[in-house]
Each structure stands twice: as structure tokens, then as C-alpha cells.
Amino acid sequence: MMKSPCYDKNGLKRGVWSKEEDEMLRAYVERYGHSNWRQLPKHAGLSRCGKSCRLRWLNYLRPGVKRGSYTQEEDQLIINLHQQLGNKWSSIAKRLPGRSDNEIKNHWHSHLKKLLERNHAEKSELKTKASDNCEGEATKYLEPENTLLGLAAASSSDIISSENSPHIYNSSSNFSFGGESVVNASACEIFEEFGDFWTQPFLPENIYDPNNYNSLNYAANEADVDEYSSYIFNNADFLCHEMQEFPEDPKMDI
């Protein structure tokens, strides 16, 4: 469904770049460099403006440019840097090798910003409910310093559920808790359950796989216990939310 190319009043092509154009630009820049973007398209035989060529090169064609999904670490770094620097996308991009400012900016607007906003709203609501349920006992787990992305004052749950990141925060998250089923629990009950859980052995068949956040599994050996305990602790708000959001979900076996 590719739109036919359109041209501006100067006869310069606009819109999506073709493979041929990409190759022409790549070949020219690799051979002659890009000392003058304005003159470059003319010499390279491209009917594009210099700005368009520059953008195409920086975002897609230059060596080392990274495409595709953002990792959890990248998401977190962007959020933290954005909090420190604001919309200084070029500065942020310098800290993320292979990512362009434009790509980061797009990722922010299409994913991270919305996630943070939604998370903020949910968190406020959850705090209210949690304090109602057990007189503030659970709220300590919701403090920023206890969340993975505390710096951003947002719970980690949504962040690592970013569309381009491994998912953990979605309705299909599959929990098992040593075969014990605890559904429709209040925030207090959940945290009490976690307290017991931390002292219990872990099930080998439910190894927590950092490469597969979609399933919330458990550590298999003692070395993993600390990591997983931290994970549960840091995501307490997420778990609490899941229990409230999907109280009847049979998959939510905690």
C-alpha cells in the first residue's frame, strides 16, 4: 500500500524513501562523506532536499544504527534521562548508542509517555485503595524508592510492559505460587503472602527467565532467590494491581 511518490514545488521528492534512493545515498556518503548536506543530493543524483538526506542517513543508513525493539534497560535509561534533561533528545540519544534522537523521540511519544501517564493515574488510585484496605500497610511498597523506576516516580510494571519491551504487565501474565491459589485478595493479603513466599523454596519448573518477562516465574536455585525476591518486591505495585484488575482471572494463581 505504498503511496506514489509526491514532489514539492521545486520538483524535490518527498515522503518515503525507496530502496534505490537509500542505496544511492549510502553509496555517496560512504565514498565522499557528508560535508555539505545541501549540495549532497545534487551530487548524489537524488531528487531530495539536503535535510531529507541528512535525516535519512542519521536515522537509518549510518553504520551502527540500531533498529527494532527497545530493551528494558534502554526504556529505563530514556525515562531517567528525560527526567533529568527534558526534551533534549539529541543529548539523550548520545547516551544510547545506535539510537537516533528522532527514534527516541518517537518512542517516547508513542510508548513511554503514555505508559508513565497511565501508570501515574493507576498508582494514585491504587495508593488510595491500598491505604483504605490496610491502613497504609501496603503503601510503603508503593513508594517511588521501592519501584524499579523510582526516579521517574512511576511503578515499574507499566514500563517493562512497553510494546517494544518484554511484557510482564498484561492480562495474560501467568502466575503460579507454589500451587497455592490466592485470588481476589486485598493488597494486604498479597503482601502477607509475599512475606511467606520469600522464605520458601522455589520451584525448578518455574524458573524466572529474564528474557521472557511475559511469564512471571520463579527462581530455581538459591542464587536466583535474591534476584527474584527483589523482583517481586520492586513490582509489588504491579502485582497488587493485577490482583485488583483481574480478580476473577483463573490464570492469576498466586
Place this chain on the structure above:
DNA sequence: AAAATATACAACCGCGACATG
């Protein structure tokens, strides 16, 4: 199955900063 809507990504535009003459 089709239409409507939402989402993600690619690209464009305007403006300020900087370099040069």
C-alpha cells in the same frame, strides 16, 4: 468482512545557533 479507530513509525517543517565572508 468492512468500517472506524488507535497506534507506531517515518518524515517534514520552522526556528535558533553557528560559521563564514
Place this chain on the structure above:
DNA sequence: ACATGTCGCGGTTGTATATTT
């Protein structure tokens, strides 16, 4: 000091694709 040209940044728009109704 000023004019002009170029670059780079950030905001915004356009479009393809996915999802929902």
C-alpha cells in the same frame, strides 16, 4: 557588526499497519 548559508534540534504531521467495533 551584519548578512547569508548551513546545520541540527524539537515539534508536528502524515501514513501504514494493527486492533476494535
